[in-house]
Amino acid sequence: MKIKKRTQLGYGLISLPVTLLAMMFSVTATAGDIAAGKAKSATCVGCHGSNGIGNSPEFPNLAGQKQAYLAKQLKAFRSGKRSDPSMNAMVKALSDADIDNLAAYYASLSMGGASESGQKSASVTSKASKTEFPETVFITMKKSGSVESFPTEKVWPGGPNMLYNAITPDGKLLLATSPSTGSVYAFNATTGKQRAVIGVGKAPKGVKITPNGQFAYVSNEGSGDISVIDLKSLKVIDTIKVEKGPHNVRFTRNGKIAYVTLQGGAGIGVIDTKQRKQIRVIPVPGITGPHNIDLSADEKTAYVRDFVHHVAVLDLKSGKVKKVIKVGNGHGGIDVAPNGQYAVTAAIGDNIISLIDTKDLSVKNIEVGNGPHGIRASKDSRWIYVTLTKDNIVAVVNAKTLSVEKKIAVEKFPFWVAVQGNP
Numbered sequence: 001m002k003i004k005k006r007t008q009l010g011y012g013l014i015s016l017p018v019t020l021l022a023m024m025f026s027v028t029a030t031a032g033d034i035a036a037g038k039a040k041s042a043t044c045v046g047c048h049g050s051n052g053i054g055n056s057p058e059f060p061n062l063a064g065q066k067q068a069y070l071a072k073q074l075k076a077f078r079s080g081k082r083s084d085p086s087m088n089a090m091v092k093a094l095s096d097a098d099i100d101n102l103a104a105y106y107a108s109l110s111m112g113g114a115s116e117s118g119q120k121s122a123s124v125t126s127k128a129s130k131t132e133f134p135e136t137v138f139i140t141m142k143k144s145g146s147v148e149s150f151p152t153e154k155v156w157p158g159g160p161n162m163l164y165n166a167i168t169p170d171g172k173l174l175l176a177t178s179p180s181t182g183s184v185y186a187f188n189a190t191t192g193k194q195r196a197v198i199g200v201g202k203a204p205k206g207v208k209i210t211p212n213g214q215f216a217y218v219s220n221e222g223s224g225d226i227s228v229i230d231l232k233s234l235k236v237i238d239t240i241k242v243e244k245g246p247h248n249v250r251f252t253r254n255g256k257i258a259y260v261t262l263q264g265g266a267g268i269g270v271i272d273t274k275q276r277k278q279i280r281v282i283p284v285p286g287i288t289g290p291h292n293i294d295l296s297a298d299e300k301t302a303y304v305r306d307f308v309h310h311v312a313v314l315d316l317k318s319g320k321v322k323k324v325i326k327v328g329n330g331h332g333g334i335d336v337a338p339n340g341q342y343a344v345t346a347a348i349g350d351n352i353i354s355l356i357d358t359k360d361l362s363v364k365n366i367e368v369g370n371g372p373h374g375i376r377a378s379k380d381s382r383w384i385y386v387t388l389t390k391d392n393i394v395a396v397v398n399a400k401t402l403s404v405e406k407k408i409a410v411e412k413f414p415f416w417v418a419v420q421g422n423p
C-alpha cells in the first residue's frame with residue numbers, strides 16, 4: 001500500500017508509529033496509488049470537478065466516497081452492468097489498476113468542501129492552502145506535459161516535456177520550456193490560456209525573466225546559446241553565444257548581469273545584459289558540470305549546484321571557490337532563500353534535500369521522498385517547495401522545523417517550481 005498524501009501536523013497523527021498508521025489506513029485503502037489516480041483523473045474533472053465535487057446537478061460527487069464502492073461502480077460501468085452512456089464510454093479503456101488508483105484518489109478527497117477537521121479522509125489528504133502558498137506557485141510536469149498552479153491546484157495542459165518555468169514579477173505571464181520541441185510556451189498565468197509557442201534554440205532548459213519583466217533568457221543547452229525573448233511581442237529578439245551547455249541563468253537584482261551555468265564544464269559565464277554579450281567566464285574547479293545557480297543576498301557569492309553531488313561556494317569578485325560542499329546524489333535545483341539565511345538544494349538521484357547555513361556553511365540533510373529536483377523557497381523564506389519526480393508529489397518543507405509539513409499529489413514527473421516573488 002502506498003500512502004501518497006500525508007497528514008497536516010495539526011492532526012497529531014504524525015507522531016504515531018508508521019506501522020500503526022499503516023494499519024489504520026489499510027482498513028479503508030487496500031490498494032491503489034493516490035498520485036497515479038489523480039493523474040488519471042484528468043479525463044474526469046470535466047464532469048466530476050477538480051476536487052471530486054460534481055460540476056452540475058447531474059454529475060455525482062465522488063470525493064470522500066468509500067474506495068471499494070467507487071471501484072465496484074467503475075467496474076460495473078466497464079462491464080455494462082451499470083448503464084450510463086457517458087460513464088460507459090469513460091471507463092471502457094481503464095485497467096483494473098487504473099480503477100483502483102482512481103478509487104483511492106477520490107476516496108482520499110474531502111467531502112463537499114466541508115471542514116476537514118475530524119474527518120478521517122482528511123488525514124491522507126493534503127490540500128494546498130494559502131498558509132503554505134502565500135504567493136502563487138507553479139509546477140511543471142515533464143511526463144504529463146502540464147502545469148499546476150498553487151494553491152488553487154488547477155492543472156493546465158502545456159506541451160511535450162514541460163521542464164523549467166518562470167513567472168513574471170507582476171505574476172501575469174508564465175513561461176515553460178519544452179526541450180524536445182525546441183520551444184517556450186507562454187501562458188496567461190491567471191487563466192492558464194496559452195498565449196504563444198515560441199521557437200528558440202536546441203534543447204532549451206532553464207528560463208529566467210529579467211527583474212524589470214521585459215525579457216526572458218532561455219538557456220539552449222543543445223546549441224550553446226541563449227535566446228532573448230521580448231515579453232511584449234513574445235518573440236526572440238536576440239541570441240547570445242556562450243560556452244558549451246548553458247543550463248540556467250541568474251540575474252542580479254539590478255538586471256545588469258546574468259550569470260549562466262555552463263554545464264559543458266567551462267564554469268559560470270558572465271553576461272552583460274546591455275551589450276547582450278558574454279564578457280567573462282569564471283571557472284569553477286572542484287565540481288562537475290555547473291547545473292543551477294543562485295546568489296547570496298549581497299550578490300557577492302554564488303552557490304553553484306553541479307550535475308553530480310556538489311555545491312561550490314564561489315566568490316564572484318576574486319573567482320575563488322571558498323568551499324565545495326557534498327550534497328545528495330544527482331542534479332537538482334538550488335535556491336538561496338530571499339532572507340539570505342540558507343541555501344537549499346535538491347538531488348534527483350536521492351531522497352534528500354540539503355540545507356546550507358549561509359553563515360557558517362554547515363549542512364543539514366532532510367529526507368523528503370524520491371527524486372527531488374525542483375526547489376524554491378516562498379518569498380518570506382518560511383516554506384520550501386520541492387518536486388519529487390519519482391513520487392509525483394510536491395513536498396512542502398517547513399524551513400523553521402525542517403520537517404515535511406505536507407505532501408501534495410500532482411501529475412507525472414513534477415520537475416520545476418516557479419514562485420511569485422522569488423525568481
Ligand code: HEC
Pocket residue numbers: 040041043044045046047048058059060061062070073074083084086087090091102
Ligand atoms: C461526460 C461526463 C462524465 C465524465 C467525463 C465522467 N463521468 Fe463519472 N459519471 C457521470 C454521470 C452522469 C454519472 C451518473 C451516472 C448514473 O446516473 O448512473 C457518473 C457516475 C460516476 C460514478 C458513480 C458514482 C456513484 O455514486 O455511484 C463514478 C464512480 C464515476 N462516475 C467515476 C468517474 C471517473 C473515475 C471518471 C474519469 C475516468 C468519470 N467518472 C468521468 C458523468 C461523467
